[in-house]
Amino acid sequence: MxxxxxxxxxxxxxxxxxxxxxxxxxxxxxxxxxxxxxxxxxxxxxxxxxxxxxxxxxxxxxxxxxxxxxxxxxxxxxxxxxxxxxxxxxxxxxxxxxxxxxxxxxxxxxxxxxxxxxxxxxxxxxxxxxxxxxxxxxxxxxxxxLFNFSPQPTWLLDLNSLRIINANFSATSHYGYSLAKFKKMSFLDLHPKCEKEIVEKKMKANVKDKRNYDYTHVLQDGEHIDVKIYCGEVKKISQGDVIIVQTNDITETLKYIETIELQNEKLKSIAWTQSHEVRAPLAKILGIIDLINYQNETDPETQFLLEQLKASSCDLDQMIKKIVNKI
Structure with a gap:
């Protein structure tokens, strides 16, 4: 049929x-x-x-x-x-x-x-x-x-030479190089001289090693930025072994962290001042009050004033301790 x-x-x-x-x-x-x-x-x-x-x-x-x-x-x-x-x-x-x-x-x-x-x-x-x-x-x-519209700068590299095969829109706009210019470059050309050898070793290592690393990249206008690099291997028969590389500009993040660290140092300095320099004279005042009470018989009115002064000093001491703990 x-x-x-x-x-x-x-x-x-x-x-x-x-x-x-x-x-x-x-x-x-x-x-x-x-x-x-x-x-x-x-x-x-x-x-x-x-x-x-x-x-x-x-x-x-x-x-x-x-x-x-x-x-x-x-x-x-x-x-x-x-x-x-x-x-x-x-x-x-x-x-x-x-x-x-x-x-x-x-x-x-x-x-x-x-x-x-x-x-x-x-x-x-x-x-x-x-x-x-x-x-x-x-x-x-x-x-x-997906490659071209990724918000992160992304490249395809030849695994052996690290020559740039392709770069996405984000890479060209963020770094200032045209796609034609990128294709004439090695990925190592984006790094300062002092980093090139270690970058080459890391990127040619086995896949497990190629996770993320912090390096410096040089833009087309000469500006240096701090970047975190992510790598993954891609098998491509027509062009041999290829790796896909994505970078994340962490320059502002590192500046922010640096600012926070400076603030922390200032807070540590304040805590030291509160706990040592401020509390030291306060401790002396409390000691003098105890000495006066021990050595002299004072009238009831003076005794009352000394007790109030001691109580206030103790309250101030507790407040300083709380401030130090919070810092």
Whole structure:
């Protein structure tokens, strides 16, 4: 039983041989439900169709009246954009097949070997591959958006040379270098000379070591900033091993911490003054009061005043202790 599908709903067949076209038309109708087949017998007509219409697939004969071979393939691929192209030829040419596949053709079929099942399998493979490529392209696009719109300066570096492969918008705006300038630089160029050797060792160490470190970066205008660096390894076959590096400008944070530390030192100084310099004369006053009470018999009124003076001094001593404890 022959089951038809709707996966391939529109095909452009570029074929100058009417007999071959009719045969392909029968094969397609046999396998696909409600398929729309458009026919062109030369390149110029096909180019016009591709400019004005969208097709799920292109079947291309390699020898047309106005163009043939690799030149024909290149021009059809240019006009077909992302539409899968399957080559149909009257003879087997391995060298040409390899070259056409490298250019972006999805399959290369010899006409004498084509039957409904073979053509159907080739089309299904091409459509599935196109869908998979689109998915990958979308994931790449999403990654690029995440990379570029991250609020933190971020770079992609070659792990071996630490050459900058890419930098996001935040890196170019914060550091003042253009993307083109960044791509001519090593990441080490952002560090002062005294840090370069240790930075290189840390960043080329194993992944567990590449967590976060505090360093100095030099901006395009020569200004120095304090940064915390985060690294992670990315496997990228086409460009070898790559690491992604993100920096966080902690200059203001360190200034804030320095201000707090200075304030703490002042508070410590105040605490020392309160606990030693202020309490010392207060302790003397209390001692004098006790001495007066011990050595002299005073009248009741004087005795009352001395007791009040002692009580007030003790209250003041307790207040100083509380202030010191709070500091």
């Amino acid at each position: 022959n089951i038809k599908t709707d996966k391939c709903n529109s095909v452009l067949v570029i074929e100058d041989n009417q007999s071959d076209f009719f045969l392909l038309e029968d094969f397609l109708i046999e396998k696909y439900h409600n398929i729309k087949i458009t026919h062109s017998d030369d390149f110029q007509g096909a180019a016009d169709f591709l400019t004005c219409n969208t097709f799920a697939l292109v079947l291309l004969d390699l020898h047309l009246p106005d163009l043939s071979g690799l030149e024909l393939i290149k021009k059809v691929l240019h006009h077909s954009s992302k539409t899968p192209v399957i080559i149909l030829t009257g003879y087997s040419d391995i060298n040409l097949a390899q070259k056409s596949l490298k250019l972006g053709v999805f399959d290369f079929l010899v006409k004498d070997e084509i039957n409904p099942t073979l053509l159907h399998k080739s089309i299904e493979f091409a459509l599935s591959r196109r869908s998979y490529i689109e998915q990958i392209e979308q994931e790449i696009h999403n990654y690029e958006r």
